Amino acid sequence: MRIYRILYRQARVLEERLDYYSQFNPSPLSMQQFTDFGENATNSDSFMFLRKELPVRLANIMKEFNLLPNKLLHMPSVEAVRNLYRQSFLDLLHFQDGIGPVTTTTLDKFTDALVKIRNRHSDVVMTMAQGVMELKEAHAINANTEANIQYFLDRFYMNRISIRMLINQHTILFGDSVNHQNHIGCIDPQCDVVKVIEDSYSNARFLCDQYYLASPELVLRCHNGKDKATKTIMAAGAKADKTAVSVVYVPSHLYHMLFELFKNAMRAVVEHHGAASDTFPPIDVLLVMGQEDLTIxxxxxxxxxxxxxxxxxxxxxxxxAPQPAVSGLDTPPLAGYGYGLPLSRLYARYFHGDLQVTSCDGYGTDTIIYLKALSSEANELLPVYNKTCQRQYSTPVQTHDWSSQAHSALFVRPFSTSSRPRTQPPSLATSDTQ
Structure with a gap:
């Protein structure tokens, strides 16, 4: 009985602290603030900010878990993720008010705690995705449930990106993590966009060659419209002007987006034209630096x-792509898990950019990444737990006020549970709900 009382008391304290910290909105930082802070702040300054900010960001998303459908919350993988977040939140509570003077030992313990939290959450994306798959296999999902899951996962993964950003900045600047030359934490003040494009293309091509024994070439065109620079054209194997386009950004974020897009493009080209084809049309990349946006x-x-x-x-x-089977390959599959594009768009939107896809059925696809050209305008986009957010989960999917076939691409909802057209018109008694 004593153990149960202790567990109950701990659970109540946890909920009280979650209620307290979820009252506060996260404090979004701009890329400029990240770099200024990294150049001028001390370990103690970072500690004082993060020991309050990280619990706020964790509490905001942890409270949102409670708004999800009960069936999803009881999936084993989702329960595992919630337990990870509870443990990380409790770890951070040890560094709140009442710890005494901020000593070197306290700062070292805090940095170690951040490293443990980052490692603990390393597989959260796949674990949460597995939880959604468990739900789909065990239960039928209606339109409202799927809309709520989509809404939550966008916010959950964006919250995760922001927390990892804060942790990485601190551990690189003040811990034992390796800091690349001229980087401020994980931010490169002169991020060489051409090099990131080259690296992501090369690695995606390596995967494509392994799976298909063939891959398309790259044609890269660079234009610096901000400085009225002359257009630079790079065919496969040639060298582009490395100073043509640079931006203050996180290279790993940009690499993540481009690697995913190159994988998708290469798979589409090879499969559309046939792996046995002698030649493939190249993947064309246009890189433009404008006054406000950097566009790829x-x-x-x-x-x-x-x-x-x-x-x-x-x-x-x-x-x-078909979901890949688990195998002993040392390399990741070229496609098939389905979260690459959604996560890539979140990385783009994290600092108020975007990722958009347009396509010509039967010909090809254009994918555009927009990034803020000015670091002062590249602000974090963070989810906030409030009444507006809560209403989102309780508002049912609206009934259409246009008449159409259920499978029409123009009118069908993205989360529609049925794609079959009606075989007969609805009765007069139910027509007002159709």
Whole structure:
């Protein structure tokens, strides 16, 4: 009985602290603030900020868990994720008010705690995705449930990106993590966009060659419209002007987006034209630095995407490729898990950029990454737990006020549970709900 009382007391304290910290909104930082803080702040300054900010960000998303459907919350993988977050939140509570003077020992313990939290959450994306798959296998999912899951996962993964950003900045600047030359934490003040494009293309091509024994070439065009620079054209194997385009950014974020887009484009091109083809149309990349935006347009001739499928591209656990079987390969699969595009868009939107896809069915697809050119305008986009957020989960999917076939690409909801047209008109008694 004593053990149960202790566990009950701990659970109550946890809920009280979650209620307290979830009252506060996260404090979004700009890329400029990240770099200024990294250049001038001390370990103690970072500690004082993070020991309050990290619990706030954790509490905001942890409270939102409670708004999810009960069936999803009881999935083993989702329970595992919630337990990880509870443990990380409790770890951070040890560094709140009442710990006494901030000593070197306290700072070292805090940095160690952040490293443990980061390692603990390393597989959260896949674990949460597995939880959604468990739900789909065990229960039928209606439109409202799927809409709520989509809404939550966008916010959950964005919250995770922001927390890892804060942790990485601190551990690189003040811990034992390796800091690359000229980087401020994980931020490169002169991020060489051309090099990131080259690296992500090379690694995606390596995977493509392994799976298909063939891959398309790259054609890269750079234009610095901000400085009225002359256009630079780089064909495969040539060298582009490395100073043509640079931006204050996190190279690993940009790499993540580009690697995913190159994988998708290469798979589409090879499969559309046939792996036995002698030549493939190249993947064309246009890189433009403007006054406000840095734009990367990636164009392929991989057959395009039908409009009926476009609505599903950013839905979690949807993929145009078959789900890969578990194997002993040392390399990751080229495609098939379905969260690459949704997560890539979140990385783009994290600092108020975007990722958009347009396609010509039968020809090819253009994917555009927008990033803020000015670091002072690249602000974090963070989810907030409040009444507006709570209403989102309780508001049912609205009934259509247009008449159409249920499978029409123009009118069907992205989360529709049925794609079959009606075989007969509804009765007069139910027509007002259709």
């Amino acid at each position: 347009r990636l164009s392929d001739q991989g057959g395009g995407i039908p409009r009926s499928v476009m609505d599903f591209l950013f839905n979690y656990m949807y993929s145009t």
